[in-house]
Amino acid sequence: MPIFEYVCGKCGKVFEKLVLGKSREPLVCPDCGSKQVALKFSTFSSSSTSTRSTPTCAPSGGG
Template identity: 55%
Template structure:
């Protein structure tokens, strides 16, 4: 389930939106209702991969 983070350029409110379709491009600010929102990079995927990746790379010969 891809969740994208948006930030409203009108009131500055950040919010997340679950995207069910690639063409569901109409994100609306839940606070002021503005459609002028900017899509942010998802923090969820980048944080998860970097944590598990660094721990695995830290102990290459632990299983032996």
């Protein structure tokens, strides 16, 4: 499920919000009710570290 983390810009409360495709409800802080919420990016736990990135869906050949 696409659960995103949001942080309130008023009280600083961090809460998770389940984002659905169709349903789009306004984002409000569940603590203070402020609309000044920003999407919080969480770090992904990666076991191996790779410096170079591999191009996905590379245009090989023709069509």
